[in-house]
Amino acid sequence: MLGVCYYPEHWPRERWAEDAARMRELGLRYVRIGEFAWSRIEPEPERLEWAWLDEAIETLGQAGLKVVLGTPTATPPKWLVDRYPEVLGYDIYGRPRRFGSRRHYTFSSRAYREQARRIVTLLAQRYGQNPYVAGWQTDNEYGCHDTTRSYGPEDLRAFRLWLEERYGQIEVLNEAWGNVFWSMVYRSFDEVELPNQTVTEANPAHWLDFYRFSSDQVVAFNRMQVEILRAHAPGRFILHNFMGYTPDFDHFKLAKDLDIAGWDSYPLGFTDMDVLPCSEEEKRRYARTGHPDMAAFHHDLYRGVKPRWWVVEQQPGPVNWAHHNPSPAPGMVRLWTWEAFAHGAEVVSYFRWRQFPKAQEQFHAGLNRPDFLPDVGFFEVQRLARELAALPPLPPSDPAPVALVFDYEADWVYRIQPQGQGFVYRDLVWRFYQALRRLGLDVDFVPPGASLRAYKLVVVPSLPILREEALAAFQEAPGVLVFGPRTGSKTESLGISPGLPPGPLQALLPIRVTRVESLRPGLWERVEWAGRDWQAGVWREWIESPLLPEARFADGRGALYHHQRYGYLAFWPELDFLQSYLGQLAGQLGLPVHPLPEGLRLRRRGGVVFAFNYSDRPQPVPAPRGARFLLGGPVVAPYDISVFEG
Numbered sequence: 001m002l003g004v005c006y007y008p009e010h011w012p013r014e015r016w017a018e019d020a021a022r023m024r025e026l027g028l029r030y031v032r033i034g035e036f037a038w039s040r041i042e043p044e045p046e047r048l049e050w051a052w053l054d055e056a057i058e059t060l061g062q063a064g065l066k067v068v069l070g071t072p073t074a075t076p077p078k079w080l081v082d083r084y085p086e087v088l089g090y091d092i093y094g095r096p097r098r099f100g101s102r103r104h105y106t107f108s109s110r111a112y113r114e115q116a117r118r119i120v121t122l123l124a125q126r127y128g129q130n131p132y133v134a135g136w137q138t139d140n141e142y143g144c145h146d147t148t149r150s151y152g153p154e155d156l157r158a159f160r161l162w163l164e165e166r167y168g169q170i171e172v173l174n175e176a177w178g179n180v181f182w183s184m185v186y187r188s189f190d191e192v193e194l195p196n197q198t199v200t201e202a203n204p205a206h207w208l209d210f211y212r213f214s215s216d217q218v219v220a221f222n223r224m225q226v227e228i229l230r231a232h233a234p235g236r237f238i239l240h241n242f243m244g245y246t247p248d249f250d251h252f253k254l255a256k257d258l259d260i261a262g263w264d265s266y267p268l269g270f271t272d273m274d275v276l277p278c279s280e281e282e283k284r285r286y287a288r289t290g291h292p293d294m295a296a297f298h299h300d301l302y303r304g305v306k307p308r309w310w311v312v313e314q315q316p317g318p319v320n321w322a323h324h325n326p327s328p329a330p331g332m333v334r335l336w337t338w339e340a341f342a343h344g345a346e347v348v349s350y351f352r353w354r355q356f357p358k359a360q361e362q363f364h365a366g367l368n369r370p371d372f373l374p375d376v377g378f379f380e381v382q383r384l385a386r387e388l389a390a391l392p393p394l395p396p397s398d399p400a401p402v403a404l405v406f407d408y409e410a411d412w413v414y415r416i417q418p419q420g421q422g423f424v425y426r427d428l429v430w431r432f433y434q435a436l437r438r439l440g441l442d443v444d445f446v447p448p449g450a451s452l453r454a455y456k457l458v459v460v461p462s463l464p465i466l467r468e469e470a471l472a473a474f475q476e477a478p479g480v481l482v483f484g485p486r487t488g489s490k491t492e493s494l495g496i497s498p499g500l501p502p503g504p505l506q507a508l509l510p511i512r513v514t515r516v517e518s519l520r521p522g523l524w525e526r527v528e529w530a531g532r533d534w535q536a537g538v539w540r541e542w543i544e545s546p547l548l549p550e551a552r553f554a555d556g557r558g559a560l561y562h563h564q565r566y567g568y569l570a571f572w573p574e575l576d577f578l579q580s581y582l583g584q585l586a587g588q589l590g591l592p593v594h595p596l597p598e599g600l601r602l603r604r605r606g607g608v609v610f611a612f613n614y615s616d617r618p619q620p621v622p623a624p625r626g627a628r629f630l631l632g633g634p635v636v637a638p639y640d641i642s643v644f645e646g
Contacts, residue, residue, distance in 0.1 A: 002337075002385060003030030003068070003349030004367065005313060008056040009040045010356050015372075016056060019353060020063035026367075026378070027385025030347055031060050032312065035070025035140045036102070038119060039077040050126060061132025068239075069133050071123060071225055073116045074140035075102045080115055087112035090152030092196045101360065103141075106150035107217035108158035113224065120228045128233030135237035137312070138225045141264065142218050142240065148248035149214040151196050162213045164189045176493040177205040204417045205493045211412040215249035219257075226257045241312035242305070244275040244298060245426055247411040251305045252447045261306035264313035264351070267295045267336060269322035276430045288329040289639065292601050292614035293437050295336055297430070299343035301406065303397075304445030311340045313351035316377030317365025325363065331639035333380040335612055338631075338641050342603040342610035344397040350381065391630055395606025400442035401591045403455040404432060405463060405470075407448050413464045413490060420518020422538040428461045428484060428572065435578035439586060440594030440602045440622070452477035456589045459582070464490040466504045474508060474566075480585055482567045485539050489513065501541075508566045515542040526554040527571060530580065538572035594622045600636070611642045 004023060008016055023031060033056065042048055057067050081087060081099045088096045089106040097104055105112045127133045142148070149155075167173040170186050179185045184203060186192055195202035195210050222240065229238055239260035242251055255261050267290025271278055278291050286292065302309045316333055318325045337348045350367055357370040367378040411425040418424070436443050436459070444455070449469035452458050456479040463470065466488040474481055488502030497503030501513040517540050519525070525536040529551035542557055543549070549558030553571075560581075561568045573581070579595075586593050594602065599615030602622070611621040613636040620635050621642045627634075632642030 001029040001347045002027055002381065002388070003032065003310075003347050004028050005032045005349060005352040006060075007036070007352065007356070008033060008059075009037055009052070011354070013052070013055065016059045017063070020060045020065060023060075023353065024064045026382060027389070028381075029064075029066055030068055030134070030349060031065045031353075032068040032070060032137060032349060033057075033060070034123075035072060035137060036075045037070075038072035038075055038080075041072065041123075042077065042119065045079055045083065048122065057127065057130060057132050061130075065132075066134035067130075067132050068135045068137055069123070069127055070137040071116075071120045071139055071229075073105075073120065073138075073225070076105055076112065076115065084109075084111040084115065086110075086152075086154055087115070088152070089147055089150035090155065091146075092149075092151055094151055094197060096152065097147075101145075103145050103147045105147075106152060106154055107148075107214075107221045108150065108152075108154045110154065113221065116221070117224060117228065120225050121232070124229050124232035128229070128236070133233070133236065135239065135260075136229050136233060137262070138222050138229075138238065138240045138258075140241060141243050142222070142254070143246045143248045144243055146248075148218060148246075149210070151194050156194050158217065159194065159210060159213050160189045160192055162216065163192060163209065166209070177203055177209075178493070178495065179203070205495075207416045208412060208494050211248075211416070212409075215253070215408070218249040219254045222254050223257050239310060239312070242302060244270045247408050247426070250408040251302075252408070255306045258306060260308045260310055260346070261302045262310040262312035263298055263302045265295050265298065265311045265336065265340070266313070266315040266319055266322075267291070267332075268315060268326060268328060269319045270294050272322040272324050277424075277427050286614060287324070287326050289332050289614045290336075292599055292612070293430075293434050295339060296343060296437065296601065296603070297433055299340055299345065300400075300404075300433075300443050301445045303344050304406065304447070307344075308346060309344065310347040310349065311337075311345055312349050314340070314348050316350045316352075316367050316381075317375055318363065319365070320361050320363035327376070329616075329639045330376075331380065333377045334384045335614075335639060335641055337381070337384055338610065338643075339603065339612055341394060342605050342612075344605065350377065387631060395608060397605050399454040400444040401456050402436055402441050402443050402586070403446050403452055403458045404429070404436070404443050405448055405452075405458065405460040406445045407463055410462055410464055413494065414462075414486075417494060418518075419516065420539060422521065423486075423518060423572070425462060431573065431575050431578055432459050432461045432484070432582075435575055435582050437601060438579055438596055439583050440596050441586060441591060442602075442604055449473055452479070452481075455479050456591060457582075457586055458482070460484060460487060463487045465492060466502070468504075471504050471507065474505075477565075480565050480567070480589060482569070482582070482585070483509075484569050485541055485572060486516075487568070502568070505568075509561065509563050509568050510547060511543050511545040511561055511568060511570075513541045513570070514544050516540070517542075525571065527559045527577070528552050528554070529560060529577070530584070534577040535574055536571040536577075537574070540572070541570040543570050596622075607645055609644055609646045611636050611644075613638060613640055 087109045195206045237259040239262045241262040352366040354368040355366040414425045458481045461484040488505035527534045551560035627644040630643040636642040
């Protein structure tokens with residue numbers, strides 16, 4: 001189904017019925033409202049104005065639209081900040097983050113939690129059983145604008161309580177953190193400070209626990225809202241709209257309390273802003289389409305976070321917030337939407353119905369222009385809605401043949417202690433994912449410890465803290481597993497693994513890492529594999545093992561080891577190596593490998609195959625002879641799609 005984000009408070013009431021009728025006529029079924037409306041609902045403390053929201057919901061519902069109502073906690077009003085200044089978050093330098101935009105609160109504020117609890121309860125009591133409200137969205141884009149972590153008095157108070165609950169006794173914390181080093185020993189939890197503003201780097205174990213604490217605060221804040229909504233809005237779904245790669249909190253943990261994982265898809269802005277890293281040449285080539293793996297990466301990630309997932313905000317035109325904001329190439333809004341459905345989305349919802357001519361996002365396009373006339377995206381959605389109506393329902397998504405084990409905590413570990421500026425977890429995951437996609441393979445993201453029984457090939461780009469449940473899943477997996485560098489290298493408190501890395505992984509692979517090196521840009525190692533030389537930069541490891549390596553560095557040391565079903569890369573792999581190496585493994589396993597030309601990507605959903613052309617030239621589709629095409633044909637036009645049964 002299709003949906004749209006709408007802000008009735010932005011427009012005259014006499015426009016609402018016309019807007020609702022045009023949404024329904026366009027083929028939209030869901031409309032999201034209310035997530036920024038606290039000051040309209042409660043313009044002064046305890047003075048609630050429901051009439052406008054009652055009317056808006058009634059108007060939209062009477063037109064046949066299903067309302068998704070947002071809780072307005074991302075934008076506490078000015079009177080609340082003035083009354084409770086302790087709700088404000090603090091930046092890493094200890095400065096309060098003031099009123100005047102959004103997300104100006106800390107998850108640790110006791111006053112804000114009570115105010116959020118109050119407004120969510122009032123909303124849920126009033127609209128929880130409204131027949132037109134089909135579901136709820138909690139808050140908006142947790143973590144946006146670097147707001148997961150806050151460094152103020154309320155955060156310090158809550159962090160100390162969190163540490164006491166985790167460790168019980170201060171002596172246990174001192175031992176875990178290694179506080180004997182640099183005379184950092186504490187006598188009580190009340191002596192522990194936040195890890196910012198130290199003379200030089202703070203204890204990495206201190207930082208990691210602060211990251212964990214901050215993530216738990218987001219999860220707890222969301223759970224509070226969900227519990228209220230469950231009590232007062234039975235039978236309605238609950239979702240949150242996550243963002244492009246935002247690893248500051250554990251989305252897997254938070255999504256356990258949700259019915260649906262939503263995310264906000266802006267392929268052009270994400271490509272321009274390096275949400276996932278792109279070269280300057282790629283940014284130019286894909287300036288009007290987005291990188292061909294950018295949206296797909298997030299579709300697969302959020303499908304892994306929750307099997308039911310939506311695109312809550314789909315870019316319909318230029319945005320306002322990137323370094324550069326071009327217009328999408330003709331056809332791309334339609335392509336992005338079909339791509340989301342190919343990856344299993346239930347709903348794609350566009351941001352937004354109409355461009356608002358004031359305030360911070362006035363340059364952000366919508367389906368309609370500020371003068372109330374349709375914009376370019378409107379007509380692409382119109383075409384797409386006709387196609388959806390004409391096609392039979394899509395089959396359910398099957399598990400992909402390849403699993404990628406993804407861990408938010410791994411991102412935190414390498415941000416805190418990279419041991420080299422180039423070692424960025426996001427970038428390593430992105431390389432593995434791109435290599436698999438360029439081979440025409442579908443990918444499922446799974447968290448550490450999840451079952452891997454359905455997969456023939458499992459890639460673990462890096463998993464520094466390897467817990468028992470993850471090791472058990474690796475042992476029970478029937479397929480081939482490939483581990484990237486630094487897997488099993490750290491303890492729970494960021495110490496070096498006993499017995500040296502890869503720590504617990506030595507139960508599966510008889511190797512030991514005795515030394516590591518981080519390499520500056522332009523400093524390359526040569527890796528000899530499969531009869532040719534490959535470049536390796538960023539990172540290499542020295543391995544001791546009774547195994548014979550399958551690849552070697554130029555100095556003769558082992559670079560790649562295999563033992564039974566398990567492989568280990570002792571270096572940071574470049575994309576061309578990964579594509580060749582994983583392609584060879586996939587071929588040996590009988591997976592459907594189709595090395596793809598630049599800009600062409602495939603996705604299977606049941607027995608239906610989608611081909612997406614991100615390039616500016618026609619491309620042949622790797623379809624079997626006699627394939628039945630549901631959309632397009634054997635040659636897919638620029639910025640177009642083909643869909644066939646195969």
